[in-house]
Amino acid sequence: MSNDGREIERKYLIAMPDRAALASQRGCVIWRVTQTYLAAPEGETRRVRRIVTDDGEHFTRTFKRRIDFMSCMEDEAEISREEYEALIAEADPERRPIIKVRYRIPYMGQLLEVDIYPFWTDRAVLEIELPDEQARTDIPAWIRVLREVTGERAYSNAELAREAAGGRVRS
Secondary structure, three states: OOOOOEEEEEEEEOOOHHHHHHHHHOEEEEEEEEEEEOOOOEEEEEEEEEEEOOOOEEEEEEEEEEOOOOOEEEEEEEEEHHHHHHHOOEEEOOOOOOOEEEEEEEEEEEEEEEEEEEOOOOEEEEEEEEEOOOOOOOOOOOEEEEOOOOHHHOOOOHHHHHHHHHOOOOO
């Protein structure tokens, strides 16, 4: 995320990678994430995360407002367990929590974030945060990109949470 609170990222649908190969990448950190969407005003997304790592349990809250297909304004902060539990009471009833394993891998000056979801066995999502919209992405040969899905709402976690609530996550 940039210093002005803007998050710029590219997102790719990828073939399901070998988890052991991901975990073995130099500097890889694995997050086990439960991501719950909260009720929010039109045009804004609000969520809380419970993140479990080898270092323990962490909680965050994030408010986002989309700027364009590739960028959004993001206000994210670490919060206490008590704040997390209080915010969970504001969960959006139209969305289910998203549970995923995120592999955070430094690669050529970028941070690759590979999300593995329990409802897909053949694909995953790769996100790469960028310093600006013209920045180039470097994707390693050991990740097979199926297609870029930057800006495709169907592949946002918020939309996957809505589809999960309706029992219709794309297989």
